[in-house]
Amino acid sequence: MKKLVGALAMGAMLSMTAAYSYAADYPERPITVIVPFSAGGPTDTVTRLVAEAMSKDLGQQVLVENVGGAGGTLGAARVAQAEPDGYTLLLHHIGMATSATLYRKLPYDTLNAFEYVGLVTEVPMTIVARKDLEPTDFKALVEYAKANKDSVTVANAGIGAASHLCGMLFMSAIDTPLVTVPYKGTGPAMTDLLGSQVDIMCDQTTNTTKQIQAGTIKAYAVTTPERLEVLPDLPTTKEAGVDGMEVSIWHGLYAPKGTPAEIVDRLSKSLQLALKDENVVARFAELGTAPSPQEDATPPALKEKVESEITRWKPVIEAAGQYAD
Template identity: 65%
Template sequence: MKWKTVAAGFAALAFGLVPLAGAKAQDYPTRAISMIVPFAAGGPTDTVARLIAESMSRSLGQQIVVENVGGAGGTRGAGQVAKATPDGYTILLHHIGQATSATLYRKLPYNVLTDFEEVGLVTDVPMTMIAKASLEPKDIAALVAYVKENKDKVIYGNAGVGSASHLCGMLFMSALGTPMTTVPYQGTGPAMNDLVGGQIDLMCDQTTNTTGQIKAGKVKAYAVTTKNRLKALPDVPTMQEGGVKDFEIAVWHGMYAPKGTPPAVVAKLNAALKQALQDPKVIARFADLGTEPVSQERATPEVHKAFVASEVAKWKPVIEQAGIFAD
């Protein structure tokens, strides 16, 4: 009888754990949430993250604190989230580099496709090909000719290996069949400072980081990397208009939690994200920066998961062909 009583007690305790776990997920969040941005403060991904974090904080009733954990092309911050406790209190806001890192880095300390729970896509940010204000060519066609004639003199800057500006530069050089001297920086901010100051000639970066500089006349805008011109920059032509065929790239941003985060917690984060993407303040600010939130259909964990897998497959041959890898 005693053994039966003890066994019954253990059974009751075991069954009791299920409602407890459910209750914890139902109460989530009860404290501040850390949103890791794997790049320096003030960059384009940081801008997107802070807009989304502010809106989601209101929905969730707890503050989302943005933490910048830069280094190693975004893999340091992403790796920190991959190893974090899967309780929903540490999340990641990353861009296209989440997919390209799977091929770009030979010794990635996590698996892009299996070590995260996708929360949802956030936005597709167009890019712009920009230059120091004093660069000679007047349009993108003239720029292409200039680069080909002065390939040993033209200096292209980017925010570091694996950054969006690095990827765009690789595509541009591949499209032209012309290499340029490339200078990697520790973040978008320092690269932009040197472009404005005239220390480098060219850079390709997200509209969230370039629109203000273009409108202020601090840099020269040659083209946008989208099929159509942007409402925020109506006078800037597309690459296609300038004769650079089949050149299209947008930097998507997505949100992630560590693998094993309870589905109910992921669902709460996703609901808050979807609400943020419909927030008039977020929509208006995104428009000022030349982008817009993704549709509600694209902002689901399922769509995001499939999209990341497709992007890994898309960029793998591009990176392998370029032969640029990092340890």
């Protein structure tokens, strides 16, 4: 019996030693970050900037792979089912939390299928419209939407996309249901807005700032508590008289459940360094956002964010009744 106990103890020690050695040598090959949306969108832009900066610190290339579809749940499912070795990661936005209510049958358990690495950024949203839409300011836009609710169209990049969530929040805040027009990605939605095929869209500054500055779309408001330096003339929704519209699209980095704690810690520290990278800071500023502070680029901060956002969005989604199977 003593020999058996001793053998088991020795086996456990060897296993722990092997795991430690594995984590200490990490990474030994390129890492892939899954973006659960199409290339060229806001989340893809954020991910590629961060991946490039993390590559410098980790000494291995951090590749980005786009796995779009089903509001980000296909890409998230890919990572949830991946080997928990730190070589397949997920960078997802607020949809990580809202999908828990939006989708009746998720292929993973949102709160228990991932290890949390840290928050990356919180991107402000903008209320924009086709260039030739009649209203001249946000107050007039709300009045126009209410008066023409059966014909005013609100574009989004698909169920679960940031633009879909913000569009629901807009309709909830003005207590008026509008005609929702979903697309297969941000690119097609913006193309039709530029072509005046749809009326309104609520989307991230990472996707709208350049269009606003170029005057190719009409901007009405930002969804932040204060005005943005990059768009100083754009009022906040609260300034414009609408409460309940303050929202930012936060992004977080995840690993599959069971990834060794040492690897998660290594990734979190690398993320924190990446968010201080001069190029990341400068490019984020151009896009109307900023990197998350160091204390937020941590596993506990991201976990708390996901849990609180599931609670926050659940009643909004249930009131809108816009679910996906």
